[in-house]
Amino acid sequence: MKKLITITLALLCASAVLVQAQDTNAPAKKGKKELTAEQKTVMADMLTKYDTNKDGKLDKAERAAMTQEDKDKMAKAGLGGGMKKKAATDAAPAPAPATK
Numbered sequence: 001m002k003k004l005i006t007i008t009l010a011l012l013c014a015s016a017v018l019v020q021a022q023d024t025n026a027p028a029k030k031g032k033k034e035l036t037a038e039q040k041t042v043m044a045d046m047l048t049k050y051d052t053n054k055d056g057k058l059d060k061a062e063r064a065a066m067t068q069e070d071k072d073k074m075a076k077a078g079l080g081g082g083m084k085k086k087a088a089t090d091a092a093p094a095p096a097p098a099t100k
Contacts, residue, residue, distance in 0.1 A: 042077040
C-alpha cells in the first residue's frame with residue numbers, strides 16, 4: 001500500500017513539474033499578434049511624428065493631436081484600437097422609421 005501511495009505521489013509531482021515547464025515556454029504575450037511590415041512602418045512614422053514624451057506609445061493626448069489623414073493611415077494599416085469605436089459613434093444616426 002505504501003508503494004502505491006509513493007508511486008502516485010511521484011507521478012503527481014512529475015506531472016506538476018511538466019505542466020510548470022510548459023507554462024514557462026509559452027509566449028509572454030498571449031493574444032497579441034505580430035505586426036506586419038506595413039504596420040511597423042506606419043507605427044514607426046506615427047511615433048516619430050507624435051510621440052512627444054518618447055515612451056514608445058501614443059497616449060490619448062498624442063492621438064488627439066494626430067491629423068485626420070494620419071488617423072486614416074493607421075486605420076488602413078489595421079492599427080488604432082480605440083479609434084474604431086470613435087469612428088462608429090461619429091457616423092450619422094440612422095433615420096427613425098416613419099409612423100402613421
